[in-house]
Amino acid sequence: MTKPRFKHSERTHTMTTISIIGSGNMATAIGTRAAKHGHTIEVMSRDAAKAQAVADQIGDAVTVGTFGAPPAGDIVIVAVLYAGAVDVVRHYGDSLAGKIVIDITNPFNADASGVVTSPGASVSQEIAAAAPDSAHVVKAFNTLFGHVIARDKPLDVFFAGDPDAKAQVATFLESLGMRPLDAGGLEATYALEWAGILLVGLANNGAGFDLAFEATTH
Numbered sequence: 020m021t022k023p024r025f026k027h028s029e030r031t032h033t034m035t036t037i038s039i040i041g042s043g044n045m046a047t048a049i050g051t052r053a054a055k056h057g058h059t060i061e062v063m064s065r066d067a068a069k070a071q072a073v074a075d076q077i078g079d080a081v082t083v084g085t086f087g088a089p090p091a092g093d094i095v096i097v098a099v100l101y102a103g104a105v106d107v108v109r110h111y112g113d114s115l116a117g118k119i120v121i122d123i124t125n126p127f128n129a130d131a132s133g134v135v136t137s138p139g140a141s142v143s144q145e146i147a148a149a150a151p152d153s154a155h156v157v158k159a160f161n162t163l164f165g166h167v168i169a170r171d172k173p174l175d176v177f178f179a180g181d182p183d184a185k186a187q188v189a190t191f192l193e194s195l196g197m198r199p200l201d202a203g204g205l206e207a208t209y210a211l212e213w214a215g216i217l218l219v220g221l222a223n224n225g226a227g228f229d230l231a232f233e234a235t236t237h
């Protein structure tokens with residue numbers, strides 16, 4: 020028998036500009052998927068040549084922004100390594116005022132057996148502390164592998180963070196053909212970071228790297 024699943028809601032999606040900070044695997048995967056679903060993408064990276072290369076790879080609907088300059092998008096995705104994430108947010112400073120900041124980082128230790136952040140304190144909380152008060156920090160995408168995102172298949176995506184931004188983030192995630200599952204407030208982002216550890220642990224111990232989490236009801 021087919022398991023009952025949560026229903027996708029029927030929202031109308033508005034196409035928006037999404038600014039992505041970073042030029043690595045996740046910037047490319049999320050940018051490609053978002054462009055495919057009609058969004059305009061701005062890529063910004065400390066290495067402008069790398070940002071341009073990602074933009075070229077994604078395709079037509081992409082601009083390259085200046086690293087540290089005000090992002091064009093209302094949604095800004097921080098797609099850099101944890102070691103640089105808080106500094107990057109500080110570098111953007113007031114230009115993130117009023118923006119939705121999506122943190123995708125996993126603060127893994129060297130062998131991905133745990134996190135390097137303090138117990139109970141998440142990267143998203145660190146980012147929220149470094150960002151302007153009016154920025155809305157939400158964690159998403161960190162429990163999905165980049166190459167799985169890139170395949171553009173339907174996916175469940177866990178997210179958590181600032182309640183004021185959740186509806187807009189959920190709409191954006193749905194527009195990518197994902198089912199957004201709200202895990203709670205900013206305090207729940209710590210659990211999402213450990214869910215990243217769980218994903219890699221399962222992948223490394225038999226489940227393989229095509230794995231993605233799905234939630235269901237019984």
Ligand SMILES: NC(=O)c1ccc[n+]([C@@H]2O[C@H](COP(=O)([O-])OP(=O)(O)OC[C@H]3O[C@@H](n4cnc5c(N)ncnc54)[C@H](OP(=O)(O)O)[C@@H]3O)[C@@H](O)[C@H]2O)c1
Binds near residue numbers: 041044100102106
């Ligand atoms: N790959 C995945 O499947 C996956 C899944 C879930 C979450 N994540 C998270 O997503 C984030 C990006 O991962 P990725 O796989 O895209 O990594 P990646 O391919 O290694 O790319 C990392 C990006 O971060 C930038 N960066 C690193 N340190 C920086 C700093 N101090 N200041 C500014 N930029 C900096 C790099 O810039 P340069 O090129 O100039 O060094 C590069 O653009 C990470 O936090 C990771 O934990 C990854």
